Each structure stands twice: as structure tokens, then as C-alpha cells.
Amino acid sequence: MKTAARFALLAPRNALVLLLRAYRAVISPLYGEVCRYYPSCSRYALEAVQEHGVLVGAGLATVRVCRCHPWAAGGVDDIPRRRTTKNRLTSFGFVVPLPERKV
């Protein structure tokens, strides 16, 4: 039961993950590689949403897109990592809860 609730809590972020994956598959290739950072803005957004959820992740991604302009130095810029995680990623990129630790 508890697991079902955790799946439900992760639903909005998984919806956004699906959307971002679709964007990266269909729209990104249209204009090729232009981002001055590594990982690229869309990949950054994907990772941020996976790790921090819809609200914080979208905020992080917005700040990043604003930082990416022709006068920025660019370079490696990873998302801030959480210290602990209760979730894992599927190969597609969906976030699913890790099984509860037995005490």
C-alpha cells in the first residue's frame, strides 16, 4: 500500500520525464548541438526533475537555461546531487521507488 502511494507521489515527475524524453527525441535533433554546457540544458532539466521533482527541478532547469547565452563561458555544470535517494531510475529514465529497507 505504501509503495502504491510512493508511486503516486512520483507520477507528476514521471509525466514530466516522459515529456522531456519526447522533446529530446523529436525537437532537440532539429537544431543539433548548440548548448555551451555539459550536460546540455535539456539533459540537465531531465536529471534535475528526476532527482529533485517537478517544482525544484523545473526551477533549476529555468535558471540553467537563463545562464546559457552566447556570452557565458560554458563548461561542465552538473546538477546539485541529493545526499540520499529513496528512488532509482529505469533504463528509460522513469523514477521508481526503491523497495523499503527491512529493519
Place this chain on the structure above:
Amino acid sequence: MDIIGTVLWPIKWVIELLLVSFHSLWTFTGLDADAGITWVLAIVGLVLVVRAALIPVFVRQIKSQRKMLEVAPQLKKIQDKYKGKRDQFSREAMSRETMELYRKTGTNPLSSCLPLLLQMPIFFGLFSVLNDAQHDKAGVGLLNINLADSFANSELFGAPLKSTFAQQFTLATSGQPFNALVMVIAATMVILMTASQFFTQLQLMAKNMSDETKASPMYRQQRILLYLLPLVFAFSGVAFPLGVMFYWLTSNFWTMAQQFLVIRNMPTPGSEAARAREARLARKVKEQPSITTADGSLNAASSGVIETPRQTTQRVQPVNKNRAKKTGSPKK
């Protein structure tokens, strides 16, 4: 919907300012105020201003591409380090190191998505302005109801600027009277857009890429894109009104001309265009009538001219101390 409207408001205001200014300029030069050609030329003027405003971004990109030459050895080192490694982790590590090198040396050749992002609201702003005008609504700024009406009802060769291919096609299939000219013009524009895009991309890929870039997977991705874009154009050519299509078409032509000039005069070092430019410069020097004077001072000057194009792209290879002794001083 309202959020989008608020964001687009200032953009629409500026678009209307430019459109109306150019419209009055063309009217002032003697064109009919209500004619389609006057409004089309106003749209062309809008494109010219927008694209001219984006020139600094482009110049910056080219400048960092020139600077790439200085870091080419370091870049080569990274590429050699990951040569033949195709797994995901190696590729990621390679991208990381490359990006870090760009940052440290200030030579990032990528333009970021800002130029694209900037053009999108302009495009949708124009779409929105045209759409409002079509429904006989005044604009948010200088485009008053009379001008909006004139814009909406203006016709180019008898095809209203507000109409779309799809709209006429629906009329045609339902047996109502329709304007075939709209379809002809829209189709022509799609073909022209595809042609100019093809030309721009082919020019870029065939002539202005160094041999290393041509071997990269990114190059293949770009090739696929080349054959995908006509589909995008065809789709938008059906859905967007003619007026918006004129914006896009003119913008495409601008890109083509800009690309041509840049490739001709400032080619990427190590590309075919760079070699062609060197050959052209060398030929020019040869064709110049040689002025020989008694003391030969001018001769010295002209030989100096010949030497300059040579040092443009080629990096002098470092020679082992022992080898350098054997062969003597390196050949020119």
C-alpha cells in the same frame, strides 16, 4: 493562455512598431498603403532588423571558432585519448573534458539556444498579430484598427496574406469557392524554403567543416536533419498564414547569405573552404602585375604579401631535436 499573452505583449508591441514604421516608409515611397506587396515588404523590413540585431551573437561565435585553432593540439590530445572507445562512459568523459577545455580557453564554438529562443517569440508574436488582424481586432500598440484591417485584407497577386493553405484546402474539399493562388504561393514558398535550407546546410557541411568534424557522429546526425527539415517546412507551410511564412522565408534567405559570406571570407580553419580561400588569395597575388623597380624595394614588399596567406592555418609541427639537426632548419 493569459500568461502567454502577457509574455508576448511587449514583443507584439515592438513587432507592430517595426511593421507600422516600415509600412509607412513604403507608403511614403509611393507604394499603395493597402497593397499586399507593401505589407510583405514591411515584413521583410522586420526580418532585416531582427536579424541585424542578432549579428553580434553570430560574430562572437565566429570569433571563438577562430580561436579554436589555438587549442587544436589540446583538442587532438583529448580525441586521441578516447580514440576507438565507443561506450557511453568514455563518450561522456570525452564531452566533459572537451567542454572544460572550451571553458578554460574561452573558445566555446557553440552558440547556445538563445538565438533560436529569441526568434521563436518573434515568430509567434507575428503570428498572433496577423491572427488578431484577421479577426478585425486592433493590435496592442501602433497597429490601430484601420491598419489591422488593411493588413488583414491586403492581397499579394490576389492571395490574402492572412489565409493559409489548410484553410483553402478545406474550402476546396467541401465544394465551396476557394483561392487556388494561396495554395500555389504557399507551395512555392515551401519549395523555396527547402531549397535555401538545403543550400545553407550543404554549404556548411561540404565546405566549412574541418576533416575531424566530418568524421564525428554529430555530422551524421546533421545529415539526417537535412532530410527531415523539408517535412517540417511542408507542415508549417500548410498551417501558417502567408504573412508569417514570408517572415520565415526572408529569415532563411538571410541565413543563406550570411553563411555564404562567412564561409567565403572567414572559413573554418582546416576546412575545404579555407583551402579554397588560400588558393584564391594566392591566385590574386600572382595575377597582380609585378612592378619591378630598379632598387627592388617593391619586390620585397610584394613577396611579403605572398607569404601572409601561407601562415594562416597550418600549424608548424614540432620536430624532435635529433631530427631537426639531421634535416637542418625546417623547410618553409
